[in-house]
Amino acid sequence: MAIRKIVRIDEEKCNGCGVCVPSCAEGAIRVIDGKAKLVSEVYCDGLGACLGECPLDAISIEEREAPDFDEIKAMKHAAGIESQRETVHACPSSRVLMFGGPKDQKNNQTQKNHTPSTLGNWPVQLGLVPPHAPFLKGSEILLAADCVPFAYPDFHSEFLEGKRLLIACPKLDDYDSHLNKLVQILQQAKPVGISVLRMEVPCCGGLTHMVYEASRMAGVTVPIDEITIGIRGEVLTRV
Incomplete structure (x- = not known):
């Protein structure tokens, strides 16, 4: 565990549109029960590629104690979900x-x-x-x-x-x-x-x-x- 930059999602602002999902190359974000969520801290590199995608400014970067980013695990995770990415949540059909x-x-x-x-x-x-x-x-x-x-x-x-x-x-x-x-x-x-x-x-x-x-x-x-x-x-x- 270390103090590092990591994504924070404000669930009060999030409407579950899912626009942020495909912007995360590591697959760290998914829409679960109508809200975008960080599925695992080790998948988030904290660089914030998803920041500019949220139409409601529900995503920010904060510095706090979190597990180190594991690039190998993140890439394996992203490869595993690529074929079944939940495009329905990132599609305008759910906005x-x-x-x-x-x-x-x-x-x-x-x-x-x-x-x-x-x-x-x-x-x-x-x-x-x-x-x-x-x-x-x-x-x-x-x-x-x-x-x-x-x-x-x-x-x-x-x-x-x-x-x-x-x-x-x-x-x-x-x-x-x-x-x-x-x-x-x-x-x-x-x-x-x-x-x-x-x-x-x-x-x-x-x-x-x-x-x-x-x-x-x-x-x-x-x-x-x-x-x-x-x-x-x-x-x-x-x-």
């Missing part, structure tokens, strides 16, 4: 965005015969949305089965406007992972309500069950509505 204001409406209007989008957040895949995303705080969440927008033609105008969208498939996705994510969202974001928009197929009922189970596990009481869409595109039930 947290909020939109839907006057500028976006103006842009929509420039396209003739184009129905304006009411989507107000990005990402929308439940697996990519960090629980601390600013757009979730105190919001009304629409948790939609990912088949719904294809089956229901007026999805934007009738269901999405004014809500924050999360999409998932209870049959094909990782149920336990989604359940844990919902628990974190309920505890951290404290939404004012959740509308579950599911298809009529039986497996889609797992989406509603997931929300109720997450509410129980989180110890958070939140109004929950369920709307069922038929495979021919009609609204079947509202509960």
Whole structure:
């Protein structure tokens, strides 16, 4: 152990966009549970190649006691993860965005015969949305089965406007992972309500069950509505 320069990541500022991940040649940084983290101090050379990559200035260099940088271990580690680097976290698909204001409406209007989008957040895949995303705080969440927008033609105008969208498939996705994510969202974001928009197929009922189970596990009481869409595109039930 010695006093040396090493990366410090401010998790309060970090939004989990992952832009810093590919900038670290040693593979010392990964996005874990929605936050960039230093996976091992021995992999960090303290030179700060990742500093200029963070859009939120969440990364800095500090001097403190830490294990010596081990170049051999770092290079072996980097070589081992190169083929499976988590590009999904470094990709714009996971960058947290909020939109839907006057500028976006103006842009929509420039396209003739184009129905304006009411989507107000990005990402929308439940697996990519960090629980601390600013757009979730105190919001009304629409948790939609990912088949719904294809089956229901007026999805934007009738269901999405004014809500924050999360999409998932209870049959094909990782149920336990989604359940844990919902628990974190309920505890951290404290939404004012959740509308579950599911298809009529039986497996889609797992989406509603997931929300109720997450509410129980989180110890958070939140109004929950369920709307069922038929495979021919009609609204079947509202509960």
